Amino acid sequence: MIIGIDLGTTNSLVSVFTEQGPVLIPNSMGATLTPSAVHMDGQERVITGASAKDHLINSPGATAARFKRLMGTSKTTLLKKKAYSPEDLSSFVLRALKADAEVFLGQEVSEAVISVPAYFNDIQRKATITAAKLAGLTVRRLINEPTAAALAYGLQDKEAENTFLIVDLGGGTFDVSILEMFSGVMEVRASAGDAFLGGEDFTDRIVTYFAKTLGLKLSDIEASELSRLRAVADHAKHLLSDEPRVSLSYRHAEEERILSLSRDTFEDLTADLVNRMKVPLQRAIGDAGLSASQIDRIVMVGGATRMLSVRNLITRLFKRFPEYALDPDTVVALGAAVQAGLVSRDVALDDVVMTDVCPFTLGFETSRKTGADGHFENGLFMPLIERNTTIPASRNQMVETVQLGQTQLHLNIYQGEAPYVRDNIRIGSYKITLPYNTADYEKVDVRFTYDSSGVLEVIATTLATKETKTLIIENAPGAMSAEAIAKRFKELERIKIHPREDAVNEALISHVTAAYGNALGRQRTEIGMLLGEFEEALRTYDKRLIAHTRSRIEGMLKSIEGSSVFD
Amino acid sequence: MSLTDPFKVLGLSRDTATQSDVKSAYARLLKVTRPEDDRAAFMELREAFEQARRTVPVQLPIAEAPAKTSVETETGSQLLMPVRRIEWHYDDALNWNFDTSPKGKLSESVIRWMVAGGPDAATRVPAFAEARIALDKHDADAFLDQITEFIFAATDPEERRHTKPVWEPIEGTRPAWLTDDLIRALANDIGLLQVRPMNAYTARSFNTVQALFASVLDRNAAAAPVDVLEKFQHEQNEAYKDDHGSYFDRHQKAWVDLSPVGVAMADLKAAFDANADDMVETCKPILQREDIQALDEFQNLDNQLRFHIAEASGGNSGIRWPTYADWMTPDLLALLDDTFGWTRHFGNHPWERQQYDWLHRVLDRHGALSAAADRERARAREHAQAHASEPRRDARMPGILELFFARPRTLMITYYVYRVVQVIWRLAV
Ligand SMILES: Nc1ncnc2c1ncn2[C@@H]1O[C@H](COP(=O)(O)OP(=O)(O)OP(=O)(O)O)[C@@H](O)[C@H]1O
Ligand SMILES: [Mg+2]
Numbered sequence: 002m003i004i005g006i007d008l009g010t011t012n013s014l015v016s017v018f019t020e021q022g023p024v025l026i027p028n029s030m031g032a033t034l035t036p037s038a039v040h041m042d043g044q045e046r047v048i049t050g051a052s053a054k055d056h057l058i059n060s061p062g063a064t065a066a067r068f069k070r071l072m073g074t075s076k077t078t079l080l081k082k083k084a085y086s087p088e089d090l091s092s093f094v095l096r097a098l099k100a101d102a103e104v105f106l107g108q109e110v111s112e113a114v115i116s117v118p119a120y121f122n123d124i125q126r127k128a129t130i131t132a133a134k135l136a137g138l139t140v141r142r143l144i145n146e147p148t149a150a151a152l153a154y155g156l157q158d159k160e161a162e163n164t165f166l167i168v169d170l171g172g173g174t175f176d177v178s179i180l181e182m183f184s185g186v187m188e189v190r191a192s193a194g195d196a197f198l199g200g201e202d203f204t205d206r207i208v209t210y211f212a213k214t215l216g217l218k219l220s221d222i223e224a225s226e227l228s229r230l231r232a233v234a235d236h237a238k239h240l241l242s243d244e245p246r247v248s249l250s251y252r253h254a255e256e257e258r259i260l261s262l263s264r265d266t267f268e269d270l271t272a273d274l275v276n277r278m279k280v281p282l283q284r285a286i287g288d289a290g291l292s293a294s295q296i297d298r299i300v301m302v303g304g305a306t307r308m309l310s311v312r313n314l315i316t317r318l319f320k321r322f323p324e325y326a327l328d329p330d331t332v333v334a335l336g337a338a339v340q341a342g343l344v345s346r347d348v349a350l351d352d353v354v355m356t357d358v359c360p361f362t363l364g365f366e367t368s369r370k371t372g373a374d375g376h377f378e379n380g381l382f383m384p385l386i387e388r389n390t391t392i393p394a395s396r397n398q399m400v401e402t403v404q405l406g407q408t409q410l411h412l413n414i415y416q417g418e419a420p421y422v423r424d425n426i427r428i429g430s431y432k433i434t435l436p437y438n439t440a441d442y443e444k445v446d447v448r449f450t451y452d453s454s455g456v457l458e459v460i461a462t463t464l465a466t467k468e469t470k471t472l473i474i475e476n477a478p479g480a481m482s483a484e485a486i487a488k489r490f491k492e493l494e495r496i497k498i499h500p501r502e503d504a505v506n507e508a509l510i511s512h513v514t515a516a517y518g519n520a521l522g523r524q525r526t527e528i529g530m531l532l533g534e535f536e537e538a539l540r541t542y543d544k545r546l547i548a549h550t551r552s553r554i555e556g557m558l559k560s561i562e563g564s565s566v567f568d
Numbered sequence: 569m570s571l572t573d574p575f576k577v578l579g580l581s582r583d584t585a586t587q588s589d590v591k592s593a594y595a596r597l598l599k600v601t602r603p604e605d606d607r608a609a610f611m612e613l614r615e616a617f618e619q620a621r622r623t624v625p626v627q628l629p630i631a632e633a634p635a636k637t638s639v640e641t642e643t644g645s646q647l648l649m650p651v652r653r654i655e656w657h658y659d660d661a662l663n664w665n666f667d668t669s670p671k672g673k674l675s676e677s678v679i680r681w682m683v684a685g686g687p688d689a690a691t692r693v694p695a696f697a698e699a700r701i702a703l704d705k706h707d708a709d710a711f712l713d714q715i716t717e718f719i720f721a722a723t724d725p726e727e728r729r730h731t732k733p734v735w736e737p738i739e740g741t742r743p744a745w746l747t748d749d750l751i752r753a754l755a756n757d758i759g760l761l762q763v764r765p766m767n768a769y770t771a772r773s774f775n776t777v778q779a780l781f782a783s784v785l786d787r788n789a790a791a792a793p794v795d796v797l798e799k800f801q802h803e804q805n806e807a808y809k810d811d812h813g814s815y816f817d818r819h820q821k822a823w824v825d826l827s828p829v830g831v832a833m834a835d836l837k838a839a840f841d842a843n844a845d846d847m848v849e850t851c852k853p854i855l856q857r858e859d860i861q862a863l864d865e866f867q868n869l870d871n872q873l874r875f876h877i878a879e880a881s882g883g884n885s886g887i888r889w890p891t892y893a894d895w896m897t898p899d900l901l902a903l904l905d906d907t908f909g910w911t912r913h914f915g916n917h918p919w920e921r922q923q924y925d926w927l928h929r930v931l932d933r934h935g936a937l938s939a940a941a942d943r944e945r946a947r948a949r950e951h952a953q954a955h956a957s958e959p960r961r962d963a964r965m966p967g968i969l970e971l972f973f974a975r976p977r978t979l980m981i982t983y984y985v986y987r988v989v990q991v992i993w994r995l996a997v
Contacts (some may be wrong), residue, residue, distance in 0.1 A: 003687040117612045142604070184595035279866075280909055286863060294864035344604065356614075391614055393607045418914050454601050 003112045003141055003345045004102045005337030007149070009131065010069040010173030010199060011304070013037045014334035015098040017106065018342030020349070023153065023335040026105045028097070029504035034330060035101075038066040039093045040511075041080040046497040049097040052508035055515040058232060061224035062229060067201060070173045070329045072132075072318050073125035088128050088481070089493060092135035099138060100501060102401075107470050113138045114341040116333050118174035119360050120146035120194030120281075122416055123428045123457045134486050135493055141344045143454035146171070147178035148189055148357050149336025150302040153327060155180070155187045156339055163297045166285075168323070170278070170311055171303035173199035177281045179289040179296070183557070185352045191288035192360035193281035198274065200238075200305030206270040207234035211260050215253055225255075229519055239260050242307045252521050275310050277379045282318060299323040304330050362388040366413040366422045368403055374413050377403060382415055382422045387447045392455065397448035399464075406439045412447065412472070413445070414459065431472040433461050482483060506539060509551055516558060524561055531557060577616035582623075590620045591766070602704045623756040664718060671707040674699050675714040678758070682719075686750040693757045700758060709763050713770050716760060719746065720773035723780060734768050735797040735821065740776045751784045768800035797821070828859035829868045837876065840895040855907050870908050874927060877904075892929045901931050 005016040005023070012034045015026045025033040030051060040053035041050065041063045042212045056064040065078045071087035078085050095113075102110050117129050117485065126143055133140045144152075147167035154165065162183050169176040176194040180187055208231050212219050222230065233251050240247040241264050248261040268275075286293060299315060301323045306312065315323050327335070342350050364384040368377040385396045402410060410433040417425025444464040451457055459472040481489070499507060516526045531554050538550040576584040578593040594617040603610040655668045662683065666676045678696055681687070700708050721729070723740025732738060754760040761781065765774040772883070775793040782791070797818060804816040804823060812826040832854050839850045860869055877883075881890035905911050911931060915921035 183591055186595045186598055215939060223740075280912075283863060283867060287867070292867075317861050318866075320862050352599065354595075356603060391618075393603050393611060394614075395611060418913060452607075 002106055002108060002110055003341040004099070004110050005116060005149075005334060005339070005341040006095065006098055006113050007113045007146070007334035007337055008069065008094065008115055008132075009037055009171055009333075010201065011037060011171070012096050012330065013098060014331060015102050016334040016341075017102065017340035018338045018347055018350075020343075022156070022349075023338035023342070024096060024509065024534055025331055025334060026098075028100050028101045029104075029501045033334075035094070035098065036066070037069065037091075037094050038064060038159070039068075039080070039090050040064040041083075041255045042499060045081070046499045047093050047096075047196050047394075048499045048504075048507060048511075049094050050504070050508070051496070052504065055508070055511035057228040058225060058515040058518050059511060061228050065109065067094045067173065070197070070201075072128045073122065088132040088135060089489070091129070091132035092493060093498075095133055095136035095138060096498065099136060099460050100498070104501070109139065111139060112141050114142045114144055114337050114344060115140055115272060116144050116149045116173075116337045117455075118169075118194060118196060119147050119176040119192040120174065120196045121455075122196070122361070122426065123363075123455075125196070126432070126454065126456050127285055130454075131481055131486055135490050139475055140454070142340060143456070144337055144340045144475075145176070145178065145192065145357055145360075145455070146174075146333045147176045147192065147302065148180070148187075148355065149334075150300065150327075150332045150338045151178065151180045151187060151189075152336040152355055153332045154298075154300055155182055156353070157326075159185050164291065164295060166296045166299045166319075167302060168282070168299065168306060168315060168469060169302040170305040170308075171199050171221060171307065172201050173197075175278060175281065177285040179285050179291065179376065184459040185354065187353070187355040188391070189355075189357045190291075191285045192358055193285040194360065195277060195281055198277055199212075200303070200308070202274055203267075203271050203305065203308065204235045204238055207237055207262065207267065210262070210266075210270055211251075214259060214260065225518070232515075232519075233260060235469060238267070238308070241267055242309060244302065253520050255521070257521050264309065267543070275314050278311070278314060279318070291318050301325055302332055331497065332511070352460075352564075356391050357453070357455070358389045359392050359455055360388060362386065362418055363414065363416050363428075363445065363449055363457060365400075367400065370403075380422050382417070382420055382425055385447070386451055390451075393452045393453050395448060395450040397446055399444055399446050401442040402435065403442075405442065406437060407443065408435050408437050409433065410435060410445060411458070414457070428457075431461070433470070433472075435463060435465070436465055438465065451550060506535075506547065506551065509535065509554065513554070513558065516561070520561075528558075572612070572616070573710065574616035574619040577613060578620055580620070585620065585624055587621070587624055590617065590624055594620075603823070615990055643721065651696075663723070669707075670701055671711045671714075671781050674703070675711055675718075678715055679718050682715075682750060682754075683722075685744050685745050686747065686753060689749065689753055693753045697757050697759070710764070712760055713766060713773075715758075716753070716765075716773050716777050717770065719777050723776060729772070733821065734800055735950070737793070737796070738776050740780050742780055747779070748784050749883060751781050755785055757779055765794055765799075768803055771796045771799050789811075828857065829865050832857060832860050832869060833872050833876075836873070838892075840880075840900075843895040847895065847897070848903055851900065851903060855903070873904065873908070874910070874923060877930060878923055878926055881926075881930050882932075883923070884959055890926070890933070892930070892933055894928065898933075901933070 002017065004026075005018070007014045007016075007054050014033055014035065015027060016023055018024075027033055028035045028050060032051070036054040038053035038057060040048040040056040040060070042048055053064055054066065057066055062079075063081050065080060065085070068078060068087045068090040071078075072091065074087070076087070078087070078090060095115075099110055099113075113133060115129060115133060117126055121129070122425055129143060130140045147169045150167050150169060151165055163181075165178075165180040165182065167176070167178045167180065169178075174194065175198040178192045178194065179190045181190050182188070208227075209219060211230055211234055212222065219227075230251065235247050237247045237249055237260070240249075241262065244264075246261060246263040248259050251258050251260050286296075295414045296319065299321070301312070301315070306323075306329055312323065339350070339353075340355070343353065343355065363385045363386045364382050366379070367381050367383040368379045369381055370377060383398065385398055385476065386394055400410075412431040412433060413422065413427060414429045414431070415422045415425040416428050419425050433445060435445070446464060447461040448460045448462070449457060450460065460469060461472055462469045510532070513528060513532045517525060517532065518526050535550055535554055538547050541547070573582070575585060578585075578590060578597065580589055580593055594613070597613055598610075601613050632845075648921060654667055654672070657667075658665050662679070664679070666672055674696070681692055686692075700711060703711060722743045724738055725741070728738055755762075761774065761778055765771040769953045771794040775796065778793065801816045801818050808814065808823065810827050811838075812828070814826040814830060815824055816822075816909065818823045825831070835854050836851060839847050839854070844850070860866060877896070880893045881896070883890065910924070910927055913924055915924040923970075
């Protein structure tokens with residue numbers, strides 16, 4: 002059984018393709034959205050999901066979130082003074098999702114289709130595959146998030162002829178894809194995006210604004226305080242999608258402060274972020290060779306597209322209202338399940354094929370003779386696979402040495418659109434050893450193959466020796482060797498996961514603790530008492546009593562909190 | 569790149585395939601040639617699909633009306649409509665394009681007969697006249713237009729027709745082969761100049777030829793020339809009319825674009841030309857006008873501005889380095905670049921790449937390009953800081969010297985170990 006996973010910046014989901022079509026799998030709390038947060042508890046056990054999200058406030062030093070943004074970098078996060086890479090942290094989330102799927106399906110799961118932002122580069126894709134390996138999952142295929150969304154939409158009417166525009170603004174990334182559908186073929190025509198633009202950036206702006214109204218400097222706020230402020234800011238952002246202005250209470254230095262924000266101010270604070278969305282939209286339309294009026298359907302994906310300013314932008318750019326037929330939070334996961342069905346050859350999908358593109362140009366660095374005097378201009382970018390080529394694709398190019406007797410060739414691989422490599426992103430470099438030859442310039446055939454997951458393979462053939470080598474990216478940030486992955490897998494396996502049966506209780510405790518952090522005075526005492534009462538019940542190990550207390554506390558908490566930060 | 573015929577791969581015939589045939593053949597084959605099953609086969613199919621899609625015209629091939637008779641296949645169940653393509657060939661000596669359609673063939677024989685001085689008029693002219701009548705009305709008119717066109721081209725050896733606006737009349741010089749007799753035969757028997765011209769361009773040819781013929785044929789001497797400008801105006805208005813009331817101005821002899829983009833463009837150009845101190849302040853609100861923010865409008869304005877700047881700096885005249893207009897101030901260029909992101913674009917098609925390359929040179933005049941690059945770098949730095957990298961666990965072993973000197977603790981431990989060993993050594997000895 003292959004599962005589909007949407008590994009999001011803020012929320013992750015797991016799904017499976019069944020006879021009824023794609024189905025979302027609930028987690029131990031009964032929810033389909035699992036917040037992408039990881040907490041290391043007092044007994045060095047890992048907690049993920051909603052409870053971990055609450056722990057961001059209770060114990061920020063032992064909790065991590067938004068680590069998808071770090072994928073492909075070598076930045077590590079300290080939890081309880083131990084360093085974890087973004088792959089490690091993602092693997093914890095994946096492990097939890099895998100466990101949820103196994104409980105739901107009643108069988109072991111070892112393979113998955115994972116969705117990634119279309120604009121994820123090669124390094125970030127490989128990091129995602131590594132994270133899956135660390136969680137004991139084999140990635141059968143990576144699917145681009147907007148493509149997954151389109152699959153879910155396209156499946157509703159397989160035979161329709163349509164041109165889709167998918168706009169996906171999630172927590173951390175922004176993707177745009179244009180798809181053409183005909184006779185059961187879903188063909189991605191163009192993709193563009195911004196890997197560092199998402200709903201969380203909007204929250205950041207509110208945090209900065211709130212800090213200013215509180216008269217604080219962002220750098221002076223301590224971690225747990227900041228997490229609390231962030232939660233308030235996020236809540237305000239969500240409310241602003243429905244209301245013109247919000248006022249929320251926040252405990253600061255043992256006194257209650259009211260933080261308010263109007264939609265207009267919010268839009269001023271984030272105008273440049275909204276403006277940045279225009280560039281990928283324009284590029285995707287241009288690359289597909291279409292004009293805005295030729296798009297049949299505009300589909301919005303990702304929680305952050307609920308923001309009014311984003312909807313308005315799309316309406317203004319395309320002069321019509323976008324569609325929301327499917328839930329923007331879950332549509333990517335549904336599409337990942339469809340792709341899992343495709344990979345496992347589900348008969349229900351026999352008449353559906355999907356082809357995707359690589360969203361950026363890939364090539365390598367070359368030199369050019371600038372005159373007869375043996376001078377060279379270095380740093381030129383030689384594109385090999387042009388952006389928006391349908392994948393899998395394979396292209397080759399013959400290169401030759403610039404000097405006689407040269408025995409080494411450095412192949413620097415870049416991604417980008419600029420004519421000089423200094424303006425593009427380096428995704429790795431290779432060393433090729435050549436035979437010593439003073440009579441001729443050695444020739445090497447370089448072949449790039451881009452597979453369906455958007456992962457690059459480079460093969461170099463030295464012409465003289467006919468020696469063919471599949472090259473492994475040597476010094477790309479975040480790249481791990483197979484041995485390193487196996488070793489880390491063993492290490493992580495030793496870390497205990499918080500027992501699944503316990504998740505509901507654990508989540509309630511962390512929730513109550515977080516509520517305690519934000520309350521004042523009498524309310525605070527009340528919440529403190531609830532917490533004590535619940536812990537008391539837990540100590541009895543009486544399942545019935547625990548469940549009873551839990552539901553009572555949940556009810557009381559709701560009435561206490563009213564319109565507080567926690568929803 | 570495969571050398572196989574893309575149409576063979578798709579199981580289609582090159583001559584009859586349409587865009588939708590190509591698409592559905594691809595769709596059918598794709599379902600049995602899935603990319604995940606056989607990568608090489610898929611890549612071949614894809615290559616074939618892309619090539620075929622490029623070669624097949626979007627509409628039906630330019631063709632004569634299908635032959636009236638339909639051919640039955642062996643099974644007799646399916647009717648086939650053979651599509652005949654027209655072929656064109658160019659005659660160097662006459663500097664003229666001929667085609668193989670019936671009317672094209674007739675034009676060709678008439679033209680060759682004319683430039684030969686019109687021999688055997690007694691037999692040939694009636695034959696031509698008859699052949700003309702045999703064509704249907706549309707083709708017959710088109711045939712006459714072709715002949716008029718040819719004579720017009722022959723009277724204009726300096727090719728002023730390519731540089732002069734269509735509404736300016738061109739006075740023809742009569743070529744030697746155009747004898748009085750020939751003129752009479754063409755006008756009276758074959759019917760030249762008897763049908764009013766179809767469009768503004770043929771109208772100009774018509775006027776020139778009519779003026780030439782007038783001296784020979786008295787009956788045409790008084791005929792008024794066709795109003796070319798009016799025809800042109802009418803055509804322009806028909807072709808480009810929009811919801812904003814844009815129109816061709818007969819007096820200015822120019823298209824007045826009243827669409828939001830056209831108005832914005834005109835206002836921007838006016839601001840550029842005035843080049844006042846507050847030019848940038850004037851341009852900013854124009855660029856932010858609500859009615860040009862939609863994607864299509866915005867791209868349209870972008871295109872027009874790029875073209876205008878390239879034109880104003882000599883980009884379309886083949887010189888190597890831009891000549892800067894006074895209004896191309898650093899502030900203005902920075903504003904435009906901020907709005908359209910030109911420095912970050914490099915174009916998709918070769919011609920577009922060329923244009924961007926030129927534009928970058930213009931922008932670089934005041935280091936605008938470097939300023940934009942700096943901004944970009946600052947953003948990258950911001951990201952890098954946000955994701956500041958700490959050394960990786962498995963990155964590399966520290967060098968032995970680093971081990972000793974970078975970490976005081978190691979140094980201390982080493983020292984103590986040394987002392988202990990020393991003491992033990994002393995004791996032992
Ligand atoms: N009602 C709302 N109004 C405004 N923003 C919202 C709303 N609901 C969710 N969001 C925002 O949407 C983002 C989460 O969206 P989503 O779950 O689609 O992202 P993700 O899949 O985790 O991230 P990504 O796809 O970028 O990796 C968060 O930033 C959240 O604050
Ligand atoms: Mg998402």
